[in-house]
Amino acid sequence: MNAKRITTMGLLTAVALIIFVIEAQIPPLVPVPGVKLGLANIITVYAMFALGPRDTFMILMVRILLGSVFAGSLMSMLFSLGGGICCFLVMLLLRRILSQDQIWICSVIGAMAHGIGQMAVTVAVYRTGQLLIYLPVLMLSGMIAGAFTGMCAQLVVKRMKSIK
């Protein structure tokens, strides 16, 4: 692991954390439990395509753990973990079949997977399937937010390439 890679990862983690903490200060857009923009996803998607899965996973884990220390709770960490891991696995598969112009699609589908993972943890924590009623909303809002963050990530990937 060379210095440049460590620096890049550290930088990305820091940016992701800042985005995460700032987003936590924004009041929820929709009064539905579990729905949020997930802006920190921009970094995850970017890392997936620019750095590769291994680094992405480390950034994601550090961001989730530290994020819940700075702006969250044990509960929110569990939800983020469930969602984050599902999202990561799906993006891992998609990244092979998507071109650089289709990064945002990866983000959309990843966000839907995030919703499913998050719901799985929720059902386990609450010990009731009743909350599944929120799953469609969670996945739909995930698609919209995922498309938005995905496009941002795609933009970053392209811009960064010209800088390098």
Place this chain on the structure above:
Amino acid sequence: MIRTRTWIIILAALAAVLALLSFFSLTAKKEGKTVQILQDGVVIEEIDLSTVTSERSFTVEWTGGGSNIITVQPGRIRVTEADCPDRVCVDQGWLSDQAAPIVCMPHRLMIRIKDSGGPDAVSQ
């Protein structure tokens, strides 16, 4: 490589289905006059809303730290105050006849309408 246009059509179709499902799930009604307050998946309080004659508020403490103030009025219930970070539970407003429960994720709190379909007793 699947073309972007194909992806968009697939995703748009998915979004349409989810939008429809979301609409139904959020507007779904549920019969029943008794609400249950659950913490960690355990019923800690049951209130028959039809027996509430005047407004009352009470606080539910969470052992992990934090609390929610719940208010009942004749026929409905809501979270009026909470010290959780997002306060979605407060924004969710009144629960009177909808199937979707009020949830405070950080405090593992849930307020839902009790299933009332079953019989009160079985003659045997």
Place this chain on the structure above:
Amino acid sequence: MIKVDRRPFARYILIALVLCLMALSGCGAEKSPASGQMAEEAVRPSSQDQASKEQDNALREASISFFAMDTFMEIRAFGTDEALLASVEEAVEDLEKRISVTVPDSEISVLNSEGRADLSEVPARMLKRGLELCEITGGRLDLSIYPVVRAWGFTTGEHRIPQQSELSVLLEKVDYTKISLSGSEASVEEGMEIDLGSVGKGFAADLISGMLTEGGVKSALINLGGNVQTIGAKPDGSLWKIAVQDPRSAGIIGVVETEGQAVVTSGGYERYFEGEDGTVYWHIMDPETGAPARSGLISATAIGSEGMYCDALSTALFVMGEEEALSFWRERGDFEMILVTDDGRMLASAGLRGRFSAQPGSGYELQFIGEGK
């Protein structure tokens, strides 16, 4: 700005997405101030007026459950406290001590062994009504069937199939008309034994119902091991929903909506044993044959205002069978019934139309009988 794709199609999608996001946040913005205002007016100091609390108290639910008369008893009452329910439990235990045939020195045990006994007030009242019910049902219910039930082993659980000769001897002593009761003095003929158990739960339910009503309860559910009795309707004014057990499975056959009534079911499924040839023998005896009643019914439910009456009827209807039960129902006109036949039919008396609904998928064909009587 964002180079997603050079095709205009993708640009439209992007615009649509941004609009969606704006709509979502608009949604949130609209709701927030309103709910904030709500929060202010709703959170008041909890020094609520005492009067309203007392009003709520009238609808307070008290419940108790205990084991008595060989069964699990559960009472849910509104507008009372646990103290009244505790005295109810005591009363039921006291009743059991006085009438149980398994308690050696109970008043009924004394009557059975000595041939005569001076009954205390409650057992005397119970026996008096019990004898009336034997008469009403034309002996289909007979309080003196006890020795026959014992011969089949249902009292001990050591089941056996008695010889016809043995039953003939026992049947000579089965005749409720030979039980006499004058005032508190009860006597039976030599060799006769009686058991009030067949109407015990029904009587206990009436006893409980009376105590609760006297205590000011206007809504209660009394469930004595499946012998269900209600006081009034539910506190919210809706009717009690009482399901009827499926005699062939663990499920239910339907739900009766009722208020202030007893719903009592008798069936061969409650207590039975299987003979070596696979024949099923159950505990409900036909007083005429001294053998388990085979009337073509596998369950009978009686619904009416008196618990003991319904308890007696559910047994008697089971013994009577479909046709006799129907004419009996016509003649009496003071109860409703649901009969389940061994060929899979479910017969509900006409008065239950609109109050009884069959359980979907229970597999029984529901018919209303005695319409336009």
